[in-house]
Amino acid sequence: MTGLTPDAHAPSLAKIASSAYDSILEVIGSVEPRIADATRQELTDQRGSLKLIASENYASLPVLLTMGTWFSDKYAEGTIGHRFYAGCQNVDTVEAVAAEHARELFGAPYAYAQPHSGIDANLTAFWAILAHRVEGPELEKLGAKNVNELSDADWEELRGKLGNQRLLGMSLDSGGHLTHGFRPNISGKMFHQQQYGTDPTTQLLDYDAVRAKAHEFKPLIIVAGYSAYPRRVNFAKMREIADEVGATLMVDMAHFAGLVAGKVFTGDEDPVPHAHVTTTTTHKSLRGPRGGLVLAQEEYAPSVDRGCPLVLGGPLSHMMAAKAVALAEARRPDFQTYAQSIADNAQSLAEGLLKRGGKLVTGGTDNHIVLLDVTSFGLTGRQAESALLDAGVVTNRNSVPQDPNGAWYTSGVRIGTPALTTRGFGHDEFDKVAELMVEVLSNTQPGQTKAGGPSKATYVLADGVADRVKAQSAEMLDKHPLYPGLELT
Structure with missing residues (x-):
């Protein structure tokens, strides 16, 4: 079973969860009914749409329920057994369990469960690397144990060195992330940065080109990983x-x-055995709560462990608890079946699009992402994203390599398989999803600007297409219900 974990969603537990959520929403509604109503509507909307955003998924009911507890009320700056607040013994348990599951799941020597998000995890990692590679040796040279022992002049010199290091990351249009050195992002302002891209012809990573760039630039940090690269x-x-x-x-x-x-x-x-430091979010394909983790080799562990006060403030104890539950779920054997299904379904989706005339960046996929170049339909990414949403297909526009339409309008649509795989979709359903997407895009035309020229934003979707696609989608969605057995009154 690839759905929301086998025994965690037995009928009896779904019935208990239904009662729990009815009670929760009633309590919320007694204070602010609009929030209760919006929460109910969000479940209805998610149940009734084809969620294909690569960075989204569905957390299990145990994970969702874990987030809403009184751990939310506890301050716990510091680390396990070394907090700046009293009464953190239960938080210590939560953080220790989350870190234990992360280490065991990924085979990492060290895990840090405090980051609130992916960008927090990356900032923690960046500054931990700087502290380990730059601050540590400089302090040793000056005979100081920490920065508080430095004179103002020594600190200014060290601060200049910390803020003037080189970072090499994957470019945004090639599939990298904002936090990999994109200049408007803080990562691009922290570092003297350059970017590596993909081969202009194949759109694949060219390791020889990356090597040449690294030898020329000599960065302190090389960032690997991606948010929109459809290959391993x-x-x-x-x-x-x-x-x-x-x-x-x-x-x-x-x-x-x-x-x-x-x-x-x-x-x-x-990546974990090869990287000095690895970061991740805990949602997306990991199917947990929104949050981050940092995994590291032993030599970097003491610096990462200084995430608070280096970058972070108080950890979100209720979110660490939810991370622990999600990581425990991911250690079950059925999660491996689920993960393989994600990749298999991406292949099915890619093949379905290709055989219907779709143009894919790199010509296919071997991970969970399919990046569709919609210029073959005469559309921008923004037009395609909007037209698909009208038909109940939720995607997000995304740049393609050397994108002529820039990062706002884009020329691509990024599609991911984790969420619908969680619902139990398989090969046949994803082939049908490809068919429906092509039907929408083939029946969408660019709109016009007020001046009468071609628009990059507005579009015209042929009459009846959205309703027809929604009806066909509903047949598949009804066969694979979201949170089966969960019924709200």
């Missing part, structure tokens, strides 16, 4: 390149952590 990465090669230039290899596996946890990516494609 050889992290052993990336580590070789980092070692050649004396760089720290940091891997952001936020998108594909579920495929690592589920043993779809192993050997050279598993």
